[in-house]
Amino acid sequence: MADGGVATLPRAVAPGGASLKRFARRRSTIAFLMTLPLIVVIGGLVAWPAGYAMYLSTLNRRMTSFIGLGNFEILLDSETFRMVIFQSMFFAITAVILKAGIGFWLAHMLHHIPAKGQRKWRGMLLVPWVIPPALSTLGWWWMFEPTYSSINWILNIFAVPSVPWLGEPWWARTSVIIVNVWYGAPFFMIMYLAALKSVPEQLYEAAQIDGATSWQRLRYVTLPMMANIISITVLFSLIVTFANYDIVRVLTNGGPRDLTHVFASYAFQVGILAGNIPRGAAVSLFMFPILAIIAFFVLRGVNRRNREEA
Numbered sequence: 001m002a003d004g005g006v007a008t009l010p011r012a013v014a015p016g017g018a019s020l021k022r023f024a025r026r027r028s029t030i031a032f033l034m035t036l037p038l039i040v041v042i043g044g045l046v047a048w049p050a051g052y053a054m055y056l057s058t059l060n061r062r063m064t065s066f067i068g069l070g071n072f073e074i075l076l077d078s079e080t081f082r083m084v085i086f087q088s089m090f091f092a093i094t095a096v097i098l099k100a101g102i103g104f105w106l107a108h109m110l111h112h113i114p115a116k117g118q119r120k121w122r123g124m125l126l127v128p129w130v131i132p133p134a135l136s137t138l139g140w141w142w143m144f145e146p147t148y149s150s151i152n153w154i155l156n157i158f159a160v161p162s163v164p165w166l167g168e169p170w171w172a173r174t175s176v177i178i179v180n181v182w183y184g185a186p187f188f189m190i191m192y193l194a195a196l197k198s199v200p201e202q203l204y205e206a207a208q209i210d211g212a213t214s215w216q217r218l219r220y221v222t223l224p225m226m227a228n229i230i231s232i233t234v235l236f237s238l239i240v241t242f243a244n245y246d247i248v249r250v251l252t253n254g255g256p257r258d259l260t261h262v263f264a265s266y267a268f269q270v271g272i273l274a275g276n277i278p279r280g281a282a283v284s285l286f287m288f289p290i291l292a293i294i295a296f297f298v299l300r301g302v303n304r305r306n307r308e309e310a
Helices: 017-056 070-076 079-111 115-125 133-144 150-157 169-197 201-209 214-242 246-251 263-273 277-285 287-309
Strands: none
Touching (some): 070 079, 070 277, 079 115, 079 169, 079 214, 115 169, 133 246, 169 214, 169 246, 201 214, 214 287
């Protein structure tokens, strides 16, 4: 009996409640066990090499003594490496912006093509992305190479002087960006096309009834509905572009005068070709803080939009 003479009844237990909790626990255990092989693979192929690279970057060239941040200080004092930082940033940002713009335009065009014709065009436009980048870059090298340049041959037909595609620093940088955009734009196209397919047609119809122009429908309907896909695609492409190696290696090999190196190609040159593995590891680690900051702001924007929609 409680105070006042009112009897208190024991709290009712929902039938099957305990069994549901046991089932939920069992399901989480099963899910963990099923993802354990993937976790082991990620740990072995990503986490362990990254940790080992951090360890290597703190050693001297012979890997016999600990020097702390000495490799990073030497790199930052090098004018060549400062140019590598600039080139990597310029290459990644410019290429991603161009890929995103061209990919969105192609996706928008394909979205308004009938389904039968759309499959044909989609297949043809995906060809650059399917070809191995080293192989396609070799084809571009033949087109840019000054002796056999087919592009310069076409320019000469129209009385345009030959362009030193791979001989001048800015033309070489432009050539690397062109090849990367040609290879990566189809990825943006297919991602944005999938996002466009998910936008309800009722939103466009409502906007059209309200008198919205094509630009207003794009700005206030299409882009907000695709914002998360655009953000994730740009983030993924930035990571891949920063780590790009094969295009630079095949097309320019870092030249002329080491002015087209990016982090990945310069890390290979310093760590493997020059035999300074600790310093090469330090070069590769410079990508991590840059990409971590970019990923933080991009993912924070995605989470904020998800909370607003909830």
